[in-house]
Amino acid sequence: MRRGRRSYSSHRRPSSRRRTGRNARPLALIAIIFVFTLTLAPPIKNYFTQRAQINSLKSQVATDRTALDAARAELNLWRDPNYIKSQARERLHFVMPGERQYIVTGTDIDKAEPQSTNVVSLLPEGAPWYTKLIASVTESGLK
Secondary structure, eight states: OHHHHHHHHHHHHHHHHHHHHHHHHHHHHHHHHHHHHHHHHHHHHHHHHHHHHHHHHHHHHHHHHHHHHHHHHHHHHHTSHHHHHHHHHHHHOOOOTTOOOOOOOSOHHHHHSOOOOOHHHHSOTTOOHHHHHHHHHHHHHHO
16 A cells, blocks of 8 residues: 555646646746847937937037138138128128218119008908007008
């Protein structure tokens, strides 16, 4: 009878170990992959964040270099005395001694524009008095 008991108990223990061994291996593998992922995720995220920052800074440097080149070109223009004279004439209406400056007003372009209409007459009936006041002031400023 002892043989039967030993064989019964000996069969039972290895089979239970095999079941736990079969279930434990996938769980251990999943746990290892999980820990591996948690370990690698922050450095990978930092890498991609830094690459994006580097690309952004490279484009900003390129833009700044373009602006610097434009500023240098303008500085070279301002070093030319003839350019300074032309800008003073154009912007400030300066003239050289002995010259006369004529400013033409009322050109043909102004005549081509349609004449302003009576804004006050276009207001609807019952409009408040201040609306008519603002319209009349606006109309007088156009003439």
